[in-house]
Amino acid sequence: MHEGHGFSTRAIHAGQEPDPLTGAVVPPIYATSTYKQDGVGGLRGGYEYSRSGNPTRTALEACLASLEGGTRGFAFASGLAAEDAILRGLLGPGDHVVIPNDAYGGTFRLFDKVATRWGLKYSAAPITDVAAVEAAMNADTKMVWIETPTNPLLNIADIEHLADLAHRRGAIVVVDNTFASPYLQQPLALGADVVVHSTTKYVGGHSDVVGGAAVVGDDELAEKIAFHHNALGAVAGPFDAFLTLRGVKTLGVRMDRHCDNAERVAEFLAGHPKIAEVRYPGLAEHPGHDVAGKQMKRYGGMVSFRHKDGEQAAVDVCARTEVFTLGESLGGVESLIEHPGRMTHASVAGSALEVPGDLVRLSVGIEDVDDLLSDLRRALG
Structure with a gap:
Protein backbone atom coordinates (compact mmCIF):
# COMPACT_ATOMS: atom_id res chain seq x y z
CA MET A 1 0.00 0.00 0.00
CA LYS A 249 9.75 6.35 12.44
CA THR A 250 12.03 9.36 12.98
CA LEU A 251 15.04 8.03 11.06
CA GLY A 252 14.79 10.61 8.29
CA VAL A 253 14.61 13.69 10.51
CA ARG A 254 17.31 12.33 12.82
CA MET A 255 19.71 11.57 9.98
CA ASP A 256 19.28 15.06 8.57
CA ARG A 257 20.39 16.52 11.93
CA HIS A 258 23.20 13.96 12.36
CA CYS A 259 24.53 14.99 8.94
CA ASP A 260 24.16 18.72 9.61
CA ASN A 261 26.11 18.40 12.87
CA ALA A 262 28.77 16.02 11.51
CA GLU A 263 29.54 18.36 8.62
CA ARG A 264 30.18 21.21 11.06
CA VAL A 265 32.30 18.99 13.34
CA ALA A 266 34.39 17.71 10.42
CA GLU A 267 35.02 21.26 9.18
CA PHE A 268 36.09 22.36 12.66
CA LEU A 269 38.47 19.43 13.09
CA ALA A 270 39.95 19.89 9.62
CA GLY A 271 41.09 23.36 10.66
CA HIS A 272 42.43 22.41 14.10
CA PRO A 273 46.23 22.47 14.55
CA LYS A 274 46.32 19.30 16.67
CA ILE A 275 44.54 17.13 14.11
CA ALA A 276 46.70 15.23 11.63
CA GLU A 277 43.82 13.88 9.52
CA VAL A 278 40.03 13.99 9.49
CA ARG A 279 38.17 11.02 8.06
CA TYR A 280 34.75 12.19 6.84
CA PRO A 281 33.36 11.39 3.37
CA GLY A 282 31.76 14.83 3.14
CA LEU A 283 35.15 16.55 2.99
CA ALA A 284 36.35 17.21 -0.56
CA GLU A 285 39.80 15.84 0.31
CA HIS A 286 38.40 12.46 1.42
CA PRO A 287 39.53 9.86 -1.17
CA GLY A 288 36.01 8.41 -1.35
CA HIS A 289 34.20 11.75 -1.56
CA ASP A 290 33.10 11.41 -5.19
CA VAL A 291 31.88 7.81 -4.83
CA ALA A 292 30.04 8.68 -1.62
CA GLY A 293 28.41 11.61 -3.39
CA LYS A 294 27.24 9.27 -6.14
CA GLN A 295 25.73 6.53 -3.94
CA MET A 296 24.77 8.33 -0.71
CA LYS A 297 22.11 11.00 -0.15
CA ARG A 298 24.41 12.72 2.38
CA TYR A 299 27.61 11.77 4.17
CA GLY A 300 26.44 10.51 7.57
CA GLY A 301 27.00 11.26 11.22
CA MET A 302 30.30 9.47 11.87
CA VAL A 303 33.61 11.35 11.97
CA SER A 304 37.05 9.94 12.80
CA PHE A 305 40.30 11.83 13.27
CA ARG A 306 43.96 11.19 14.01
CA HIS A 307 45.77 13.21 16.66
CA LYS A 308 49.14 14.73 15.75
CA ASP A 309 50.56 13.93 19.19
CA GLY A 310 49.92 10.18 19.05
CA GLU A 311 48.01 7.52 20.93
CA GLN A 312 48.11 8.90 24.47
CA ALA A 313 46.93 12.30 23.27
CA ALA A 314 44.04 10.61 21.47
CA VAL A 315 43.11 8.71 24.63
CA ASP A 316 43.32 11.93 26.65
CA VAL A 317 40.89 13.72 24.35
CA CYS A 318 38.39 10.91 24.87
CA ALA A 319 38.66 11.42 28.64
CA ARG A 320 38.15 15.19 28.54
CA THR A 321 34.88 15.63 26.65
CA GLU A 322 31.67 16.33 28.54
CA VAL A 323 28.90 16.60 25.96
CA PHE A 324 30.44 13.75 23.94
CA THR A 325 30.03 10.69 26.18
CA LEU A 326 32.90 8.19 26.31
CA GLY A 327 31.27 4.97 25.18
CA GLU A 328 31.05 2.27 22.56
CA SER A 329 28.27 1.94 19.99
CA LEU A 330 27.04 4.76 17.75
CA GLY A 331 24.05 6.17 15.93
CA GLY A 332 22.08 7.34 18.95
CA VAL A 333 20.69 10.80 19.54
CA GLU A 334 23.54 11.51 21.98
CA SER A 335 27.07 12.17 20.81
CA LEU A 336 29.69 9.54 21.67
CA ILE A 337 33.49 9.51 21.56
CA GLU A 338 35.76 6.48 21.71
CA HIS A 339 39.26 5.18 21.09
CA PRO A 340 38.77 2.32 18.57
CA GLY A 341 42.17 0.72 19.17
CA ARG A 342 41.41 0.11 22.84
CA MET A 343 37.61 -0.18 22.67
CA THR A 344 35.42 -1.24 19.72
CA HIS A 345 38.31 -2.60 17.64
CA ALA A 346 40.44 -4.22 20.33
CA SER A 347 39.58 -7.58 18.73
CA VAL A 348 41.69 -6.71 15.66
CA ALA A 349 44.80 -5.71 17.65
CA GLY A 350 47.87 -7.48 16.25
CA SER A 351 46.07 -8.48 13.04
CA ALA A 352 46.21 -7.02 9.53
CA LEU A 353 43.10 -5.04 10.46
CA GLU A 354 44.65 -3.23 13.43
CA VAL A 355 43.55 0.41 13.56
CA PRO A 356 45.91 3.35 14.22
CA GLY A 357 46.55 4.09 17.87
CA ASP A 358 46.13 7.83 17.35
CA LEU A 359 42.59 7.41 15.97
CA VAL A 360 39.48 8.80 17.69
CA ARG A 361 35.95 7.98 16.48
CA LEU A 362 33.00 10.31 16.97
CA SER A 363 29.34 9.45 16.67
CA VAL A 364 27.93 12.94 16.22
CA GLY A 365 24.51 13.21 17.82
CA ILE A 366 21.65 15.64 17.38
CA GLU A 367 22.47 18.08 20.20
CA ASP A 368 22.99 21.78 19.52
CA VAL A 369 26.05 21.82 17.30
CA ASP A 370 27.64 24.83 19.01
CA ASP A 371 27.77 22.81 22.24
CA LEU A 372 29.49 19.96 20.42
CA LEU A 373 32.07 22.27 18.88
CA SER A 374 32.78 23.95 22.22
CA ASP A 375 33.21 20.54 23.87
CA LEU A 376 35.74 19.40 21.28
CA ARG A 377 37.58 22.73 21.33
CA ARG A 378 38.06 22.47 25.09
CA ALA A 379 38.99 18.75 25.01
CA LEU A 380 41.62 19.31 22.33
CA GLY A 381 43.10 22.22 24.29
Whole structure:
Protein backbone atom coordinates (compact mmCIF):
# COMPACT_ATOMS: atom_id res chain seq x y z
CA MET A 1 0.00 0.00 0.00
CA HIS A 2 2.83 2.41 0.79
CA GLU A 3 5.52 1.35 -1.69
CA GLY A 4 4.97 4.37 -3.93
CA HIS A 5 5.35 6.81 -1.07
CA GLY A 6 8.42 8.66 0.17
CA PHE A 7 10.92 7.32 2.69
CA SER A 8 9.59 8.93 5.85
CA THR A 9 5.98 8.08 4.96
CA ARG A 10 6.98 4.44 4.64
CA ALA A 11 9.04 4.59 7.86
CA ILE A 12 5.87 5.59 9.70
CA HIS A 13 3.33 3.42 7.88
CA ALA A 14 4.90 0.40 6.11
CA GLY A 15 3.96 -2.79 7.96
CA GLN A 16 2.10 -0.69 10.51
CA GLU A 17 -1.53 -0.52 9.47
CA PRO A 18 -3.90 0.43 12.31
CA ASP A 19 -4.97 -2.58 14.37
CA PRO A 20 -8.18 -3.94 12.75
CA LEU A 21 -9.73 -4.81 16.13
CA THR A 22 -9.11 -1.61 18.08
CA GLY A 23 -7.88 0.95 15.55
CA ALA A 24 -4.59 1.39 17.47
CA VAL A 25 -2.22 3.29 15.19
CA VAL A 26 0.91 1.74 16.76
CA PRO A 27 1.49 -2.02 16.35
CA PRO A 28 0.92 -3.73 19.72
CA ILE A 29 3.62 -5.56 21.64
CA TYR A 30 2.57 -9.18 21.21
CA ALA A 31 4.07 -10.54 24.42
CA THR A 32 3.20 -14.14 23.70
CA SER A 33 5.25 -17.24 23.05
CA THR A 34 2.55 -19.33 21.38
CA TYR A 35 -0.75 -19.03 19.51
CA LYS A 36 -4.09 -20.88 19.48
CA GLN A 37 -4.39 -22.98 16.34
CA ASP A 38 -7.68 -23.47 14.54
CA GLY A 39 -7.39 -27.24 14.37
CA VAL A 40 -4.22 -29.28 13.95
CA GLY A 41 -2.02 -27.43 11.48
CA GLY A 42 -4.49 -24.56 11.13
CA LEU A 43 -2.45 -21.49 11.88
CA ARG A 44 -4.43 -18.33 12.62
CA GLY A 45 -2.66 -15.56 10.72
CA GLY A 46 0.31 -17.85 10.07
CA TYR A 47 1.64 -17.74 13.65
CA GLU A 48 2.46 -20.79 15.74
CA TYR A 49 5.44 -19.96 17.98
CA SER A 50 7.18 -16.64 18.52
CA ARG A 51 10.66 -17.82 17.56
CA SER A 52 9.20 -18.60 14.13
CA GLY A 53 7.13 -15.44 13.92
CA ASN A 54 5.60 -12.70 16.06
CA PRO A 55 3.28 -9.93 14.78
CA THR A 56 5.35 -7.12 16.34
CA ARG A 57 8.49 -8.47 14.69
CA THR A 58 6.61 -8.92 11.40
CA ALA A 59 5.72 -5.21 11.43
CA LEU A 60 9.36 -4.24 11.89
CA GLU A 61 10.53 -6.66 9.21
CA ALA A 62 7.99 -5.34 6.70
CA CYS A 63 9.02 -1.75 7.44
CA LEU A 64 12.75 -2.45 7.06
CA ALA A 65 12.18 -4.36 3.80
CA SER A 66 10.28 -1.37 2.44
CA LEU A 67 12.93 1.15 3.51
CA GLU A 68 15.73 -0.87 1.87
CA GLY A 69 13.73 -1.56 -1.28
CA GLY A 70 13.75 -5.31 -0.62
CA THR A 71 11.09 -8.00 -0.60
CA ARG A 72 11.87 -9.71 2.74
CA GLY A 73 13.27 -8.42 6.00
CA PHE A 74 14.46 -10.35 9.04
CA ALA A 75 14.87 -8.90 12.53
CA PHE A 76 17.53 -10.41 14.78
CA ALA A 77 18.63 -10.12 18.38
CA SER A 78 21.78 -8.22 17.30
CA GLY A 79 23.68 -7.18 14.21
CA LEU A 80 26.15 -10.03 14.72
CA ALA A 81 23.28 -12.51 14.96
CA ALA A 82 22.14 -11.27 11.55
CA GLU A 83 25.66 -11.68 10.18
CA ASP A 84 25.91 -15.21 11.61
CA ALA A 85 22.63 -16.25 9.94
CA ILE A 86 23.79 -14.81 6.63
CA LEU A 87 27.08 -16.71 6.77
CA ARG A 88 25.58 -20.01 7.84
CA GLY A 89 22.54 -19.62 5.62
CA LEU A 90 24.35 -18.74 2.41
CA LEU A 91 27.80 -20.36 2.75
CA GLY A 92 29.34 -23.69 3.64
CA PRO A 93 32.69 -25.26 4.59
CA GLY A 94 35.38 -24.49 2.02
CA ASP A 95 33.70 -21.33 0.74
CA HIS A 96 35.77 -18.17 0.64
CA VAL A 97 34.76 -14.58 1.45
CA VAL A 98 36.52 -11.28 0.78
CA ILE A 99 36.07 -8.86 3.69
CA PRO A 100 37.25 -5.25 4.16
CA ASN A 101 40.73 -4.81 5.54
CA ASP A 102 39.25 -2.26 7.94
CA ALA A 103 36.08 -4.14 8.91
CA TYR A 104 34.25 -3.68 12.19
CA GLY A 105 36.07 -5.63 14.91
CA GLY A 106 33.05 -7.80 15.73
CA THR A 107 32.67 -8.77 12.08
CA PHE A 108 36.35 -9.69 11.89
CA ARG A 109 36.03 -11.75 15.09
CA LEU A 110 33.03 -13.61 13.67
CA PHE A 111 34.97 -14.54 10.54
CA ASP A 112 38.37 -15.16 12.12
CA LYS A 113 37.48 -16.85 15.42
CA VAL A 114 34.12 -18.49 14.69
CA ALA A 115 33.44 -19.12 11.01
CA THR A 116 36.91 -20.47 10.25
CA ARG A 117 36.34 -23.22 12.83
CA TRP A 118 33.68 -24.76 10.61
CA GLY A 119 35.69 -24.39 7.42
CA LEU A 120 34.95 -20.93 6.06
CA LYS A 121 37.90 -19.10 4.51
CA TYR A 122 38.38 -15.36 4.14
CA SER A 123 40.80 -12.77 2.83
CA ALA A 124 40.95 -9.10 3.79
CA ALA A 125 41.30 -6.51 1.02
CA PRO A 126 40.98 -2.73 0.67
CA ILE A 127 37.44 -2.47 -0.64
CA THR A 128 38.13 1.02 -1.94
CA ASP A 129 40.12 -0.72 -4.70
CA VAL A 130 38.08 -2.91 -7.05
CA ALA A 131 41.22 -4.43 -8.57
CA ALA A 132 42.52 -5.37 -5.10
CA VAL A 133 39.22 -7.05 -4.27
CA GLU A 134 39.38 -9.03 -7.51
CA ALA A 135 42.96 -10.05 -6.72
CA ALA A 136 41.79 -11.35 -3.34
CA MET A 137 39.13 -13.56 -4.94
CA ASN A 138 39.71 -17.18 -5.93
CA ALA A 139 37.76 -20.11 -7.34
CA ASP A 140 36.09 -20.69 -3.97
CA THR A 141 34.96 -17.08 -3.43
CA LYS A 142 31.21 -17.11 -2.90
CA MET A 143 30.73 -13.74 -1.18
CA VAL A 144 32.12 -10.22 -1.08
CA TRP A 145 31.40 -8.50 2.23
CA ILE A 146 31.25 -4.70 2.11
CA GLU A 147 31.05 -1.97 4.72
CA THR A 148 30.61 1.52 3.39
CA PRO A 149 31.41 3.81 5.07
CA THR A 150 33.72 1.47 6.96
CA ASN A 151 34.09 1.31 10.72
CA PRO A 152 36.12 3.19 11.98
CA LEU A 153 38.19 4.61 9.08
CA LEU A 154 35.16 5.73 7.05
CA ASN A 155 36.49 4.42 3.77
CA ILE A 156 34.04 4.26 0.87
CA ALA A 157 33.42 1.25 -1.35
CA ASP A 158 31.84 1.57 -4.78
CA ILE A 159 28.90 -0.80 -4.30
CA GLU A 160 27.83 -0.84 -7.93
CA HIS A 161 31.29 -1.68 -9.30
CA LEU A 162 31.99 -4.30 -6.64
CA ALA A 163 28.60 -5.91 -7.25
CA ASP A 164 29.35 -6.10 -10.98
CA LEU A 165 32.71 -7.72 -10.22
CA ALA A 166 31.29 -10.21 -7.72
CA HIS A 167 28.43 -11.26 -9.95
CA ARG A 168 30.75 -11.82 -12.90
CA ARG A 169 32.76 -14.14 -10.65
CA GLY A 170 29.68 -15.99 -9.37
CA ALA A 171 29.72 -14.44 -5.88
CA ILE A 172 27.04 -12.57 -3.97
CA VAL A 173 27.45 -9.21 -2.27
CA VAL A 174 26.52 -8.37 1.31
CA VAL A 175 26.57 -4.71 2.35
CA ASP A 176 26.70 -3.65 5.98
CA ASN A 177 24.63 -0.47 5.72
CA THR A 178 24.77 0.38 9.43
CA PHE A 179 26.77 3.63 9.16
CA ALA A 180 24.73 5.08 6.29
CA SER A 181 21.28 3.78 7.25
CA PRO A 182 18.66 3.10 4.58
CA TYR A 183 17.84 6.82 4.57
CA LEU A 184 21.23 7.73 3.09
CA GLN A 185 22.08 4.64 1.01
CA GLN A 186 20.20 1.90 -0.83
CA PRO A 187 22.62 -1.00 -1.52
CA LEU A 188 20.05 -3.32 -3.13
CA ALA A 189 19.32 -0.69 -5.78
CA LEU A 190 23.07 -0.52 -6.47
CA GLY A 191 23.32 -4.27 -7.10
CA ALA A 192 23.91 -5.78 -3.65
CA ASP A 193 22.19 -9.07 -2.81
CA VAL A 194 21.86 -8.72 0.97
CA VAL A 195 21.83 -5.71 3.28
CA VAL A 196 22.71 -6.15 6.95
CA HIS A 197 22.28 -3.72 9.84
CA SER A 198 23.00 -3.36 13.46
CA THR A 199 19.62 -1.75 14.13
CA THR A 200 21.04 -0.85 17.55
CA LYS A 201 22.61 2.09 15.78
CA TYR A 202 20.85 4.62 13.53
CA VAL A 203 17.71 2.58 12.83
CA GLY A 204 16.75 2.34 16.50
CA GLY A 205 18.56 5.57 17.15
CA HIS A 206 18.08 6.03 20.90
CA SER A 207 20.69 3.74 22.51
CA ASP A 208 17.98 1.76 24.30
CA VAL A 209 17.71 -1.49 22.33
CA VAL A 210 20.10 -4.00 20.72
CA GLY A 211 19.05 -5.53 17.41
CA GLY A 212 20.02 -6.54 13.90
CA ALA A 213 18.42 -6.98 10.51
CA ALA A 214 18.93 -8.49 7.09
CA VAL A 215 17.02 -7.47 3.96
CA VAL A 216 17.02 -9.21 0.59
CA GLY A 217 15.27 -8.85 -2.74
CA ASP A 218 15.73 -12.43 -4.00
CA ASP A 219 13.28 -15.18 -3.03
CA GLU A 220 15.88 -17.97 -2.96
CA LEU A 221 18.21 -16.04 -0.68
CA ALA A 222 15.22 -15.05 1.46
CA GLU A 223 14.21 -18.67 2.01
CA LYS A 224 17.74 -19.65 3.05
CA ILE A 225 18.00 -16.80 5.54
CA ALA A 226 14.46 -17.42 6.80
CA PHE A 227 15.31 -21.05 7.55
CA HIS A 228 18.41 -20.11 9.54
CA HIS A 229 16.62 -17.21 11.23
CA ASN A 230 14.27 -19.77 12.74
CA ALA A 231 16.76 -22.63 13.09
CA LEU A 232 19.41 -20.57 14.89
CA GLY A 233 16.79 -18.72 16.89
CA ALA A 234 18.55 -15.40 17.53
CA VAL A 235 15.38 -13.46 16.76
CA ALA A 236 14.28 -10.01 17.91
CA GLY A 237 11.84 -10.22 20.80
CA PRO A 238 8.57 -8.28 20.63
CA PHE A 239 9.66 -5.55 23.06
CA ASP A 240 12.90 -5.01 21.13
CA ALA A 241 11.03 -4.98 17.81
CA PHE A 242 8.57 -2.43 19.23
CA LEU A 243 11.37 -0.09 20.38
CA THR A 244 13.22 -0.41 17.08
CA LEU A 245 10.05 0.29 15.12
CA ARG A 246 9.40 3.32 17.33
CA GLY A 247 12.89 4.60 16.55
CA VAL A 248 12.75 4.04 12.81
CA LYS A 249 9.75 6.35 12.44
CA THR A 250 12.03 9.36 12.98
CA LEU A 251 15.04 8.03 11.06
CA GLY A 252 14.79 10.61 8.29
CA VAL A 253 14.61 13.69 10.51
CA ARG A 254 17.31 12.33 12.82
CA MET A 255 19.71 11.57 9.98
CA ASP A 256 19.28 15.06 8.57
CA ARG A 257 20.39 16.52 11.93
CA HIS A 258 23.20 13.96 12.36
CA CYS A 259 24.53 14.99 8.94
CA ASP A 260 24.16 18.72 9.61
CA ASN A 261 26.11 18.40 12.87
CA ALA A 262 28.77 16.02 11.51
CA GLU A 263 29.54 18.36 8.62
CA ARG A 264 30.18 21.21 11.06
CA VAL A 265 32.30 18.99 13.34
CA ALA A 266 34.39 17.71 10.42
CA GLU A 267 35.02 21.26 9.18
CA PHE A 268 36.09 22.36 12.66
CA LEU A 269 38.47 19.43 13.09
CA ALA A 270 39.95 19.89 9.62
CA GLY A 271 41.09 23.36 10.66
CA HIS A 272 42.43 22.41 14.10
CA PRO A 273 46.23 22.47 14.55
CA LYS A 274 46.32 19.30 16.67
CA ILE A 275 44.54 17.13 14.11
CA ALA A 276 46.70 15.23 11.63
CA GLU A 277 43.82 13.88 9.52
CA VAL A 278 40.03 13.99 9.49
CA ARG A 279 38.17 11.02 8.06
CA TYR A 280 34.75 12.19 6.84
CA PRO A 281 33.36 11.39 3.37
CA GLY A 282 31.76 14.83 3.14
CA LEU A 283 35.15 16.55 2.99
CA ALA A 284 36.35 17.21 -0.56
CA GLU A 285 39.80 15.84 0.31
CA HIS A 286 38.40 12.46 1.42
CA PRO A 287 39.53 9.86 -1.17
CA GLY A 288 36.01 8.41 -1.35
CA HIS A 289 34.20 11.75 -1.56
CA ASP A 290 33.10 11.41 -5.19
CA VAL A 291 31.88 7.81 -4.83
CA ALA A 292 30.04 8.68 -1.62
CA GLY A 293 28.41 11.61 -3.39
CA LYS A 294 27.24 9.27 -6.14
CA GLN A 295 25.73 6.53 -3.94
CA MET A 296 24.77 8.33 -0.71
CA LYS A 297 22.11 11.00 -0.15
CA ARG A 298 24.41 12.72 2.38
CA TYR A 299 27.61 11.77 4.17
CA GLY A 300 26.44 10.51 7.57
CA GLY A 301 27.00 11.26 11.22
CA MET A 302 30.30 9.47 11.87
CA VAL A 303 33.61 11.35 11.97
CA SER A 304 37.05 9.94 12.80
CA PHE A 305 40.30 11.83 13.27
CA ARG A 306 43.96 11.19 14.01
CA HIS A 307 45.77 13.21 16.66
CA LYS A 308 49.14 14.73 15.75
CA ASP A 309 50.56 13.93 19.19
CA GLY A 310 49.92 10.18 19.05
CA GLU A 311 48.01 7.52 20.93
CA GLN A 312 48.11 8.90 24.47
CA ALA A 313 46.93 12.30 23.27
CA ALA A 314 44.04 10.61 21.47
CA VAL A 315 43.11 8.71 24.63
CA ASP A 316 43.32 11.93 26.65
CA VAL A 317 40.89 13.72 24.35
CA CYS A 318 38.39 10.91 24.87
CA ALA A 319 38.66 11.42 28.64
CA ARG A 320 38.15 15.19 28.54
CA THR A 321 34.88 15.63 26.65
CA GLU A 322 31.67 16.33 28.54
CA VAL A 323 28.90 16.60 25.96
CA PHE A 324 30.44 13.75 23.94
CA THR A 325 30.03 10.69 26.18
CA LEU A 326 32.90 8.19 26.31
CA GLY A 327 31.27 4.97 25.18
CA GLU A 328 31.05 2.27 22.56
CA SER A 329 28.27 1.94 19.99
CA LEU A 330 27.04 4.76 17.75
CA GLY A 331 24.05 6.17 15.93
CA GLY A 332 22.08 7.34 18.95
CA VAL A 333 20.69 10.80 19.54
CA GLU A 334 23.54 11.51 21.98
CA SER A 335 27.07 12.17 20.81
CA LEU A 336 29.69 9.54 21.67
CA ILE A 337 33.49 9.51 21.56
CA GLU A 338 35.76 6.48 21.71
CA HIS A 339 39.26 5.18 21.09
CA PRO A 340 38.77 2.32 18.57
CA GLY A 341 42.17 0.72 19.17
CA ARG A 342 41.41 0.11 22.84
CA MET A 343 37.61 -0.18 22.67
CA THR A 344 35.42 -1.24 19.72
CA HIS A 345 38.31 -2.60 17.64
CA ALA A 346 40.44 -4.22 20.33
CA SER A 347 39.58 -7.58 18.73
CA VAL A 348 41.69 -6.71 15.66
CA ALA A 349 44.80 -5.71 17.65
CA GLY A 350 47.87 -7.48 16.25
CA SER A 351 46.07 -8.48 13.04
CA ALA A 352 46.21 -7.02 9.53
CA LEU A 353 43.10 -5.04 10.46
CA GLU A 354 44.65 -3.23 13.43
CA VAL A 355 43.55 0.41 13.56
CA PRO A 356 45.91 3.35 14.22
CA GLY A 357 46.55 4.09 17.87
CA ASP A 358 46.13 7.83 17.35
CA LEU A 359 42.59 7.41 15.97
CA VAL A 360 39.48 8.80 17.69
CA ARG A 361 35.95 7.98 16.48
CA LEU A 362 33.00 10.31 16.97
CA SER A 363 29.34 9.45 16.67
CA VAL A 364 27.93 12.94 16.22
CA GLY A 365 24.51 13.21 17.82
CA ILE A 366 21.65 15.64 17.38
CA GLU A 367 22.47 18.08 20.20
CA ASP A 368 22.99 21.78 19.52
CA VAL A 369 26.05 21.82 17.30
CA ASP A 370 27.64 24.83 19.01
CA ASP A 371 27.77 22.81 22.24
CA LEU A 372 29.49 19.96 20.42
CA LEU A 373 32.07 22.27 18.88
CA SER A 374 32.78 23.95 22.22
CA ASP A 375 33.21 20.54 23.87
CA LEU A 376 35.74 19.40 21.28
CA ARG A 377 37.58 22.73 21.33
CA ARG A 378 38.06 22.47 25.09
CA ALA A 379 38.99 18.75 25.01
CA LEU A 380 41.62 19.31 22.33
CA GLY A 381 43.10 22.22 24.29
